[in-house]
Every structure is written in structure tokens, then in C-alpha cells.
Ligand SMILES: O=P(O)(O)OC[C@H]1O[C@H](OP(=O)(O)OP(=O)(O)O)[C@H](O)[C@@H]1O
């Protein structure tokens with residue numbers, strides 16, 4: 001199955017910037033059975049972490065995280081790019097493999113003591129994941145794991161979050 005996921009990831013050279021190989025998951029999403037299988041694999045992981053809620057960073061984290069939350073019947077919390085959420089927010093800034101950004105989360109989205117897993121399409125430098133962790137912890141939640149379709153281990157994202165469990169379907173070396 002890991003092989004099937006990998007076969008349905010498109011690798012696009014020099015996108016969005018020269019030197020980046022963009023790993024495009026849209027062929028997985030287009031294949032209903034494979035999208036369902038990927039969702040199920042992540043859901044089994046999230047269940048094993050006994051999570052109360054999933055946080056998904058905009059935009060691809062919405063696509064990946066929402067169906068996992070509905071499969072498990074648990075809540076989904078969007079971490080959005082600035083000025084999109086209408087009520088009081090917590091904000092964290094971060095750097096990416098290409099560029100930098102900020103993420104916001106509604107202040108009442110996570111309750112103290114809740115167990116949270118972050119779901120997203122890809123882990124690269126972990127700037128996004130670190131920002132999510134900061135937001136979750138500022139609201140009193142506990143980040144108990146993270147789940148991705150793709151991991152780029154050479155960018156050493158994991159090392160920036162020592163002790164955090166990371167689950168992924170496919171790893172690309174030499175990214
Ligand atoms: O581990 P990192 O170095 O933080 O990179 C991974 C993040 O980068 C991409 O999102 P992007 O910010 O490009 O936003 P998008 O989903 O709106 O395209 C991807 O979906 C992850 O969220």
C-alpha cells in the first residue's frame with residue numbers, strides 16, 4: 001500500500017522555487033479508494049494516540065485532517081493563515097522550506113488538557129508543525145502526535161521537535 005501511495009505522488013522540479021522538488025498529493029485525492037485508504041491509515045494512528053481533536057494547518061492540512069476527524073467522530077480545528085478567523089485568536093509565526101508565514105487558531109478551539117494530533121500532507125522543516133505545537137500548548141492542549149502523507153527526513157524536521165511522535169505514509173530521501 002505504501003508503494004501505491006508513492007506511485008500517486010507527483011514530484012515537480014523547481015516548484016514553487018528553483019531547487020525545490022514539490023511533492024504533489026493531488027493524484028491520491030483524485031483516486032477515491034486511495035484517498036480513503038490514506039485517511040484510514042492516519043485515522044488508525046490518531047486513534048492509537050487517543051486524541052480528542054485534530055489540528056490541520058491551512059490549506060492542505062484541511063484536506064488531509066478533516067476526513068480523518070470525521071472517520072473517528074472527533075473534532076477538527078483549522079489553523080489558518082492570518083486574518084481569516086473571525087473571533088479572538090492565538091498566533092504563531094514560522095519559516096518554511098520556501099518562505100515564511102503565520103498561523104492562527106481560535107482561542108476557544110482547544111480546551112485545557114485536550115489531546116491533540118496535527119495532520120498535514122507533508123513534513124519538511126517542521127516550521128508549520130512547531131507553530132501548531134506552540135498554538136496548541138498556549139491554549140493548554142497537549143500535542144500527542146503528528147501524522148503526514150509525506151515526510152522529508154533530510155530536512156531534519158523531527159529533530160526540531162524532540163520527543164514528538166511523527167507518523168508518515170511515504171518518506172523521500174535526498175529532498
Ligand atoms: O514542514 P514545513 O517546512 O513547515 O513545510 C510543510 C508545510 O508546507 C506546506 O504548506 P504551505 O505553507 O505551502 O501551505 P498550503 O497548504 O496552503 O499550500 C505543507 O502543506 C505543510 O503545511
Ligand SMILES: Nc1ncnc2[nH]cnc12
Nearest residue numbers: 021022023024097122124
Ligand atoms: N517539497 C515540498 N513539496 C510540497 N509541499 C511542501 N511544503 C514544504 N516543502 C514542500
